[in-house]
């Protein structure tokens with residue numbers, strides 16, 4: 412009796428894992444199909460130029476404050492932490508380099524990506540989800556409009572194009588934050604600090620960070636739109652789609668970050 | 677004008693059969709009204725015709741072409757011939773009334789931008805609305821939304837119109853204005869249309885034919901006059917709006933079953 416129950420338990424767990432894995436693969440496939448539909452939408456008229464500009468404003472300008480504040484404090488805390496570490500072997504003059512490299516290569520794009528996942532991903536999923544459950548997407552279809560082309564494509568293009576721009580600002584503000592903390596709070600030599608910031612920073616560090624940012628923007632928009640499009644059943648369904656969009660796009664940011672880092676450097 | 681022929685249409689959600697081998701012919705240039713109880717699948721039927729929902733079996737011929745066999749690209753072409761009024765209006769809530777009504781006109785570049793304003797004004801006047809172009813859908817009453825939805829559906833002058841409860845939520849006078857509009861569209865432009873309604877007064881007024889949907893099938897198609905005097909007990913219960921009859925008999929049996937104390941048996945099982 413006990414044996415049987417145990418076996419049941421194990422097979423239940425396996426079954427559950429199996430269906431979860433199957434669903435994940437299926438969903439990945441669906442997201443990819445959505446991507447292909449975007450690509451075909453790209454080449455067919457009409458061009459969604461105005462729509463793309465509107466989304467760029469939505470993704471870019473509205474996200475700028477939160478991304479800048481995040482970057483500022485990241486740079487500041489990096490300066491504090493690396494100062495206290497490097498002090499132990501009298502290497503505090505390297506703090507500038509550490510801050511600059513960490514921000515441009517890693518923390519600038521990743522934190523911007525995570526903030527945009529939360530802000531823009533949620534907004535996209537909620538908006539498209541609401542349109543889905545109130546039949547607005549069906550209405551689009553009846554009005555001779557391809558909803559993927561009209562709704563998803565502009566968002567994906569806008570997010571892909573705008574995130575690198577956000578990250579340029581984030582890099583700058585983050586490094587500035589580190590400078591202020593190091594120079595004004597910790598008493599670093601300003602000339603030495605600026606000098607060390609430049610000394611080891613190469614152009615590659617910056618543009619790999621921007622490539623990462625573009626990929627994050629692409630993934631966030633695609634995943635969030637996918638979840639919004641598949642919302643079902645009223646307000647609760649929209650809520651569920653929004654949560655899923657934020658969780659999935661944040662994970663996509665972190666996972667793709669690892670793989671891009673391991674391939675690019 | 678195109679005739680719509682529906683043969684053996686079946687649509688399931690999970691294992692729930694909503695449409696069960698439905699047959700219906702909608703003659704070109706005529707208005708066919710579909711009546712039936714709430715939740716019997718009337719809206720689902722319209723969505724299948726437009727290809728918004730993929731039916732499981734059957735064929736839907738629009739002017740001879742089978743929609744069920746089409747891929748998405750061909751469907752786009754066919755859908756341009758349609759206008760649809762959704763049950764919940766389905767206005768785009770991020771756009772004002774003018775942009776809603778003009779949506780298809782702008783997408784299809786049907787008129788130069790200068791003319792679009794006038795066309796929008798004209799279509800809104802047809803549904804009895806004036807000077808509301810700059811309002812957002814959230815600022816409209818339910819009946820106004822419905823009428824804006826109707827103006828949007830007719831804006832690009834489609835050959836086939838599908839109305840999902842066009843007069844629900846309107847006052848009797850406005851309901852009659854909409855009835856007249858539906859008749860006018862048919863008479864003057866020869867539009868083929870399917871209307872869904874619960875409002876029998878409106879149905880008698882606008883219908884060339886009335887079809888009754890019951891348990892996934894069309895059980896009777898006839899002219900308004902014939903439906904009014906139908907001998908089919910299901911149809912006559914519905915059109916006369918009686919609480920007693922075959923449609924509700926199943927519920928009544930259940931109520932009697934519960935009253936008799938059969939309900940306690942159900943509870944014990946749980």
Ligand SMILES: Nc1ncnc2c1ncn2[C@@H]1O[C@H](COP(=O)(O)OP(=O)(O)OP(=O)(O)O)[C@@H](O)[C@H]1O
Pocket residue numbers: 689694712713714715716717718719720721763
């Ligand atoms: N997307 C869906 N998923 C699952 N079930 C659905 C879906 N759409 C409709 N149904 C089911 O199909 C049945 C018919 O729905 P439909 O909306 O066509 O009813 P209706 O005849 O239009 O009713 P009403 O007069 O109240 O509008 C309902 O029982 C509903 O639960």
Ligand SMILES: [Mg+2]
Pocket residue numbers: 718719720763840
């Ligand atoms: Mg309905």
